[in-house]
Amino acid sequence: VTRCDSRRGEMVLSLPPWLCALVQQEDRVFASTESRLRFAIDLARRNVEHRTGGPFGAAVFEAASGTLVSAGVNLVEASCCSLAHAEMLAIGLAQQALGSYDLSAAGNYELATSVEPCAMCLGAIPWSGLQRVVCGAYGADAAAIGFDEGAKPADWVGALQKRGIEVVRDQQRDEARAVLQQYAAIGGLIYNPGQKP
Numbered sequence: 001v002t003r004c005d006s007r008r009g010e011m012v013l014s015l016p017p018w019l020c021a022l023v024q025q026e027d028r029v030f031a032s033t034e035s036r037l038r039f040a041i042d043l044a045r046r047n048v049e050h051r052t053g054g055p056f057g058a059a060v061f062e063a064a065s066g067t068l069v070s071a072g073v074n075l076v077e078a079s080c081c082s083l084a085h086a087e088m089l090a091i092g093l094a095q096q097a098l099g100s101y102d103l104s105a106a107g108n109y110e111l112a113t114s115v116e117p118c119a120m121c122l123g124a125i126p127w128s129g130l131q132r133v134v135c136g137a138y139g140a141d142a143a144a145i146g147f148d149e150g151a152k153p154a155d156w157v158g159a160l161q162k163r164g165i166e167v168v169r170d171q172q173r174d175e176a177r178a179v180l181q182q183y184a185a186i187g188g189l190i191y192n193p194g195q196k197p
């Protein structure tokens with residue numbers, strides 16, 4: 001994984017090779033919401049199994065067709081960057097692929113994420129132009145293995161919906177939670193604010 005090189009004035013976040021190979025396959029169309037979320041959870045599982053990062057996966061799809069636009073996994077430890085959450089990577093890669101910092105200007109796009117967004121990713125969603133977010137495990141499930149999801153409004157779903165962003169929760173929770181537990185079981189790093197690595 002390439003690290004950011006501040007001397008060159010560049011910020012580089014590179015997906016692991018297994019994920020690059022996966023997204024480069026053509027015709028990745030996921031017709032149903034269920035299949036899109038299953039793909040995001042599968043990314044999280046593979047990230048744990050390849051030991052390339054934390055137990056989180058996310059992907060952006062064109063909402064009507066289900067065409068995969070981008071995918072991300074948690075790369076915080078490997079890329080030495082606290083911004084490298086699965087959702088942030090998926091959003092940033094989608095925007096660069098579509099040539100627009102506002103996805104809503106390019107069409108109707110949705111994010112599937114294996115676990116509900118943390119405070120950072122929640123903040124990024126309204127700025128991204130995403131129009132729908134589909135979540136697997138609860139934030140509380142990530143907290144149960146020690147991850148801090150940060151300060152989120154109690155009614156974060158309502159806050160997104162007020163901005164016209166549809167939120168679908170509590171889908172395939174058991175499958176997504178199993179990946180979190182798998183990561184904890186292999187002794188994966190649980191990093192948190194204020195905790196020295």
Ligand SMILES: [Zn+2]
Nearest residue numbers: 085118120121
């Ligand atoms: Zn996050």
